[in-house]
Amino acid sequence: MSKGLGVLLVEDSEEDALLVERELRDHGYHPRCTRVQDKAGFTRALEAQPWDVIIADYSLPRFSATAALTLLQKTGTDVPFIIVSGAIGQETAVAATKAGAHDCIIKGRLARLAPALERGLRDVAVRRERRRAEQSLRESEARYRGLVEASRDAIFITQKDRFVFANPAGLRLLGATRSEQVIGKSVFEFAHRDYHAIIRRRRRHMLELGRPAPAAEDQRAFGRFECTRPNEMWIGDTLHGPAVGGKKSYLFAFIDDHSRAVMGARWSHHDDVVRMAAGFRPALQARGVPRSCYLDNGSPFVDAWLLRACGVLGVKLIHSRPGKPLLTGQPQPPQITRHARELRLLALVRDRRRNVRRRE
Numbered sequence: 001m002s003k004g005l006g007v008l009l010v011e012d013s014e015e016d017a018l019l020v021e022r023e024l025r026d027h028g029y030h031p032r033c034t035r036v037q038d039k040a041g042f043t044r045a046l047e048a049q050p051w052d053v054i055i056a057d058y059s060l061p062r063f064s065a066t067a068a069l070t071l072l073q074k075t076g077t078d079v080p081f082i083i084v085s086g087a088i089g090q091e092t093a094v095a096a097t098k099a100g101a102h103d104c105i106i107k108g109r110l111a112r113l114a115p116a117l118e119r120g121l122r123d124v125a126v127r128r129e130r131r132r133a134e135q136s137l138r139e140s141e142a143r144y145r146g147l148v149e150a151s152r153d154a155i156f157i158t159q160k161d162r163f164v165f166a167n168p169a170g171l172r173l174l175g176a177t178r179s180e181q182v183i184g185k186s187v188f189e190f191a192h193r194d195y196h197a198i199i200r201r202r203r204r205h206m207l208e209l210g211r212p213a214p215a216a217e218d219q220r221a222f223g224r225f226e227c228t229r230p231n232e233m234w235i236g237d238t239l240h241g242p243a244v245g246g247k248k249s250y251l252f253a254f255i256d257d258h259s260r261a262v263m264g265a266r267w268s269h270h271d272d273v274v275r276m277a278a279g280f281r282p283a284l285q286a287r288g289v290p291r292s293c294y295l296d297n298g299s300p301f302v303d304a305w306l307l308r309a310c311g312v313l314g315v316k317l318i319h320s321r322p323g324k325p326l327l328t329g330q331p332q333p334p335q336i337t338r339h340a341r342e343l344r345l346l347a348l349v350r351d352r353r354r355n356v357r358r359r360e
Contacts, residue, residue, distance in 0.1 A: 003028060008045050009035040010056035010068050011084075016107060020055055020084060027114035038062045042071060051079055053117055058085035058092070058104075069100055078127055080120025084113065152288045154230045154259075161187050161203075172287050173230055173261050192260060231288055233257040236280070236295040238271060252279040252300070256287075263287045273303035280306075284313070292316035 005024065011017045017035050024031045036042045037060060045051075054072065056065040065083045072081060083096055083104045093104035102123070103116040148155055154173040157165035166174070166182045174190050176182050188196055205211075227233045234254045241249035252275060253265045264283025268275035293310065295301040297319045310317050
């Protein structure tokens with residue numbers, strides 16, 4: 001069965017063109033040949049249709065194979081380009097091959113034309129398939145990155161205990177706003193030292209067995225306050241701070257129970273739902289909606305506004321029992337402790353300045 005072949009011939013001799021066409025037919029091809037002799041004709045032919053092969057005489061009165069090859073490369077079209085010439089030196093043939101020609105053949109040895117053509121068609125097919133595979137890979141990576149970037153779950157990639165990737169949800173979980181604040185840093189910089197041993201154990205379990213540590217084992221290691229996933233539960237409470245400006249201060253804080261990250265916090269002189277909401281609402285906008293909240297039983301956390309808001313968002317509310325402090329037995333994250341310490345230092349500085357002014 002003959003194989004159809006679109007052939008663009010750059011040839012000024014009609015007899016030589018017929019010889020090339022006959023050679024292709026003798027090897028089972030059914031060539032559809034178009035002959036051109038100059039730059040204008042060659043350019044029009046390239047624009048008119050795609051070609052399976054271009055066969056060019058090396059030297060023509062008004063054109064040449066090297067000029068045709070240069071024009072072809074400018075179009076970005078990948079097609080076998082074979083030079084067929086009556087007389088061509090070895091150095092010229094090598095230079096043409098380096099420039100991009102697939103082969104150089106003497107017109108008196110046209111028996112080499114069909115094998116050269118098959119090799120050129122095969123090479124082009126391999127390159128096209130590679131480009132398709134690379135394009136498919138880029139598209140797949142773009143889709144994957146889009147899913148990862150849009151995911152509400154925190155996703156991290158680490159190497160030797162250092163972050164090399166964190167999606168936006170992961171950055172928010174770590175309290176960062178830019179990837180530069182996380183990438184390249186040790187995972188232990190974002191975890192309290194009480195949990196370093198557990199992180200190492202989890203990592204060793206993953207590397208050696210290829211799967212996460214069992215959930216039951218994690219719960220025993222972390223205790224009853226540790227959830228297995230980010231945003232599975234937030235803990236909300238009010239911490240009593242020092243007097244600032246002669247007024248008592250309160251810290252409303254919401255902590256992710258899995259990561260111990262501070263999801264939202266608000267200092268205030270008033271212990272009411274308005275100030276609590278001022279810390280809770282931005283946390284929801286920045287960190288996403290948790291599945292449940294374990295809250296103190298104080299008046300700000302049992303207010304009707306909070307009950308309605310959590311009902312609309314589908315957040316399960318769990319309140320500690322009266323007389324049972326919420327954080328009893330639960331270590332406070334270092335971020336909360338640091339906030340409280342800074343506020344106490346600020347109050348001490350203000351008191352010292354006030355005393356100095358009174359003495360003066």
